[in-house]
Structure formats: structure tokens, C-alpha cells
Amino acid sequence: MNKSLKIYVYPHSKDDPFANVLLPPDTDCKGNYASELMFKKALMESHFVTKDPNEAHLFYMPFSISSMRSDPRIDVHGIPDFVQNYISNITLKYHYWNRTGGADHFYVACHSIGKIAFEKAFVARLNVIQLVCSSTYFPSSYLPHKDASLPQVWPRGGDPPNLLTSQRKRLAFFAGAVNSPVRIALLKVWENDTEIFAHFGRLNTPYSEQFLGSKFCIHVKGFEVNTARVADALFYGYVPIILANHYDLPFSDILNWKSFSVVVHHIDIPVLKKILQGISNEEFAMLQSNALRVRKHFQWHTPPIDFDAFHMSMYELWKRRSVVRVRLTPSMEFM
Structure with a gap:
């Protein structure tokens, strides 16, 4: 080619x-x-x-x-x-x-x-x-x-960060407008949780602080499936969680998304924490390592x-x- x-x-x-x-x-x-x-x-x-x-x-x-x-x-x-x-x-x-x-x-x-x-x-x-x-x-x-x-x-300007897993104390992070039934469902279940940070609207602090303090970044379908959040997750060393059914993921016929992200169906939102907690440290380390390897494809x-x-x-x-x-x-x- x-x-x-x-x-x-x-x-x-x-x-x-x-x-x-x-x-x-x-x-x-x-x-x-x-x-x-x-x-x-x-x-x-x-x-x-x-x-x-x-x-x-x-x-x-x-x-x-x-x-x-x-x-x-x-x-x-x-x-x-x-x-x-x-x-x-x-x-x-x-x-x-x-x-x-x-x-x-x-x-x-x-x-x-x-x-x-x-x-x-x-x-x-x-x-x-x-x-x-x-x-x-x-x-x-x-x-x-x-x-x-x-x-x-x-x-994003500059070189991508590369922080250690131990510095990421929160389990998962999402912030955005509530503009779809899927986002409504996510916030309804996890808005007040201490391990999954689900926030409506803009943050008072830079997004990068939340990115760098969490293990997973939740990508949730809004009006449309497209969002810059997936590429941001990879840039900041997150493992993306894909909550967007029927989404033709970028480069899906080239990359194995299951090797560096977690794909979750909408109906599994109530058990999202259980799914993420079920990922062992070794499995997460592999997912994050692969996420760091593929992020060059999203720049x-x-x-x-x-x-x-x-x-x-x-x-x-x-x-x-x-x-x-x-x-x-x-x-x-x-x-």
C-alpha cells in the first residue's frame, strides 16, 4: 500500500x-x-x-x-x-x-x-x-x-504521558452531557458511586486530571456514537470501555479491539463494576500495555x-x- x-x-x-x-x-x-x-x-x-x-x-x-x-x-x-x-x-x-x-x-x-x-x-x-x-x-x-x-x-500537544498503573486509584471515569438513553442509564446507576466516577456536564478541573487518575475511561454513545474520548483514553494511558452498541470501531478490521479495550453491551450497565473488578491485575496490565502500543494509530x-x-x-x-x-x-x- x-x-x-x-x-x-x-x-x-x-x-x-x-x-x-x-x-x-x-x-x-x-x-x-x-x-x-x-x-x-x-x-x-x-x-x-x-x-x-x-x-x-x-x-x-x-x-x-x-x-x-x-x-x-x-x-x-x-x-x-x-x-x-x-x-x-x-x-x-x-x-x-x-x-x-x-x-x-x-x-x-x-x-x-x-x-x-x-x-x-x-x-x-x-x-x-x-x-x-x-x-x-x-x-x-x-x-x-x-x-x-x-x-x-x-x-493534543507534546508527547503522550506514560504513568504507572499504581497511580490510577479510581476504577473508571465518565463525564459528558446527558444526551442519550444510554448515558441516562449510566448516570442513574453510577452517579453516586465512589469507584466509578460518572459526572454530568463539564468538569471544574481539567479532564487530564481525571484521565490520569483512573484505570478505565467509559465511552458512552451520545447523540451519535463518535467521540474524541476513545482517542483521549489511549493518549492518557487509559483502557477504553466501549458502551456504544452497533458501532463500527475505527480500524476494527485491522486492530483487535478486545486486546486493548473492554466492550460492554448497554444491558450490562448495572453490572459494569462487577465486570471491571473481574479483570485481574495481570489482565489489566496486558490491556494497558496494548493500549499504549496502539495509541500511535490514533494520532x-x-x-x-x-x-x-x-x-x-x-x-x-x-x-x-x-x-x-x-x-x-x-x-x-x-x-
């Missing part, structure tokens, strides 16, 4: 009125939805990009959902129109889409609002590869095996480095590339 995969990125000028949506950002990417912008920056600084569409295995449509969402000219409700117009424009100017109906094209989205992007381009939605953070099996917008799960990562770098989140995402795309490649002739490149 590293030597062979080639991506053609649809070109756009800095003078384009929507350059803020189509081009990589000039500044550092921050916040919950940074992953889609970090991917774009990393790709454009990588050796995977080709200017020759004849070499391309895949074609990247570089519009950013998070940028569209915050652009008052587009806004959330205008995203489907923007995507529909974008596809119409590239099919008029180029023939790459028409060869496969978009099956060798992909886009990247981290905000959950990305699930509406193809509402007005139904056929395209069935074909285009989606690399998205909101990867739940239920919405018809996400098709496992065609699409792939992107890790939602809040970029972004520009330029990208081997085995980081960018290269893992590229491998997911490599596995989904079309097995049929049509070589273009000069007469096919433009209408």
Missing part, C-alpha cells in the same frame, strides 16, 4: 469562493472535528497524491463537512445542495466519476452531520466510499465494508509518519479500492 496507492485530488484554486471548504487549512487544526481537516493536510503533504489520474486508484473529493457547517453561505441545511452541485460539476468537467458511478471516489467527514451530505445524491451515496467518524450500523447513510470508520481525535501528524491515524486510514482506503481500473486516454480526460 505505502508504495503503490495513488490518490487523485480534485484540484481547486486558492481564488475559489469556497476555498475554505475545499483546500487544506493554513492553521493548526483543533477541536472535536479536527480529524477530517488533519486527514486533508496530511494527504496533501504525503507521497500518495498523484497529478496523473491514470495512476489513481481512488479520487478524493476534498470538501470539508465541518467547514461547510460553519460557513453561513452554506450552513447545515445547505450541505446536501453543495455536495449535489459539487458532483454535478466534476461529472461535467471530468470523466473519472462516470466510469464507475463514483465507486472509486471518497470523501472524509468527522461531524455527524455528514450523514446528510448525500441526501440529494442518492445513487452517489450508494457508491462513494465514506471515511467518517460517525460510523453506526443503523443510519442507511453508512454501509459497512464499503465505508470506513475514521477515529475522532482531539489533537495525527503533518507531515504524516508511519502507522499514525493517517496511514491507518489510507490502509482502510487501500482495502476498499476498486479491483477494476480503467486507464484513461487523452480524449477521455475532458468532455
Whole structure:
């Protein structure tokens, strides 16, 4: 993959009125939805990009959902129109889409609002590869095996900490908004517990203090399954607890999540403490050791480095590339 995969990125000028949506950002990417912008920056600084569409295995449509969402000219409700117009424009100017109906094209989205992007381009939605953070099996917008799960990562500065297990005196930690039945159930059972810290809303102290003082971090489905909490757990040396049924975990066809996390069904929330207490010190040490080993896969770098989140995402795309490649002739490149 590293030597062979080639991506053609649809070109756009800095003078384009929507350059803020189509081009990589000039500044550092921050916040919950940074992953889609970090991917774009990393790709454009990588050796995977080709200017020759004849070499391309895949074609990247570089519009950013998070940028569209915050652009008052587009806004959330205008995203489907923007995507529909974008596809119409590239099919008029180029023939790459028409060869496969978009099956060798992909886009990247981290905000959950990305699930509406193809509402007005139904056929395209069935074909285009989606690399998205909101990867739940239920919405018809996400098709496992065609699409792939992107890790939602809040970029953290500096080197990851590496504290000893003995410094983690609390059993488990969760803090967040109560915006789903699963979170309501978790808080109802464990809000007043002394070993499982379950907190509603924002903390008065830095999250890192709670991260570094606990053995497990609980990832609970909110409005959507995606959250930066899993990547944060790995960054701070936690073992993640996954409480999000029907979630296509990032890189799940590459990594063995059971080797570095604990996956718990919603119905087992009342016995969560018993489950965690049943994990021996030796088992926890193995889980944490593996968590520290895999956290490099959940970090972004520009330029990208081997085995980081960018290269893992590229491998997911490599596995989904079309097995049929049509070589273009000069007469096919433009209408």
C-alpha cells in the first residue's frame, strides 16, 4: 500500500469562493472535528497524491463537512445542495466519476452531520466510499465494508504521558452531557458511586486530571456514537470501555479491539463494576500495555509518519479500492 496507492485530488484554486471548504487549512487544526481537516493536510503533504489520474486508484473529493457547517453561505441545511452541485460539476468537467458511478471516489467527514451530505445524491451515496467518524450500523447513510470508520481525535500537544498503573486509584471515569438513553442509564446507576466516577456536564478541573487518575475511561454513545474520548483514553494511558452498541470501531478490521479495550453491551450497565473488578491485575496490565502500543494509530501528524491515524486510514482506503481500473486516454480526460 505505502508504495503503490495513488490518490487523485480534485484540484481547486486558492481564488475559489469556497476555498475554505475545499483546500487544506493554513492553521493548526483543533477541536472535536479536527480529524477530517488533519486527514486533508496530511494527504496533501504525503507521497500518495498523484497529478496523473491514470495512476489513481481512488479520487478524493476534498470538501470539508465541518467547514461547510460553519460557513453561513452554506450552513447545515445547505450541505446536501453543495455536495449535489459539487458532483454535478466534476461529472461535467471530468470523466473519472462516470466510469464507475463514483465507486472509486471518497470523501472524509468527522461531524455527524455528514450523514446528510448525500441526501440529494442518492445513487452517489450508494457508491462513494465514506471515511467518517460517525460510523453506526443503523443510519442507511453508512454501509459497512464499503465505508470506513475514521477515529475522532482531539489533537493534543507534546508527547503522550506514560504513568504507572499504581497511580490510577479510581476504577473508571465518565463525564459528558446527558444526551442519550444510554448515558441516562449510566448516570442513574453510577452517579453516586465512589469507584466509578460518572459526572454530568463539564468538569471544574481539567479532564487530564481525571484521565490520569483512573484505570478505565467509559465511552458512552451520545447523540451519535463518535467521540474524541476513545482517542483521549489511549493518549492518557487509559483502557477504553466501549458502551456504544452497533458501532463500527475505527480500524476494527485491522486492530483487535478486545486486546486493548473492554466492550460492554448497554444491558450490562448495572453490572459494569462487577465486570471491571473481574479483570485481574495481570489482565489489566496486558490491556494497558496494548493500549499504549496502539495509541500511535490514533494520532495525527503533518507531515504524516508511519502507522499514525493517517496511514491507518489510507490502509482502510487501500482495502476498499476498486479491483477494476480503467486507464484513461487523452480524449477521455475532458468532455
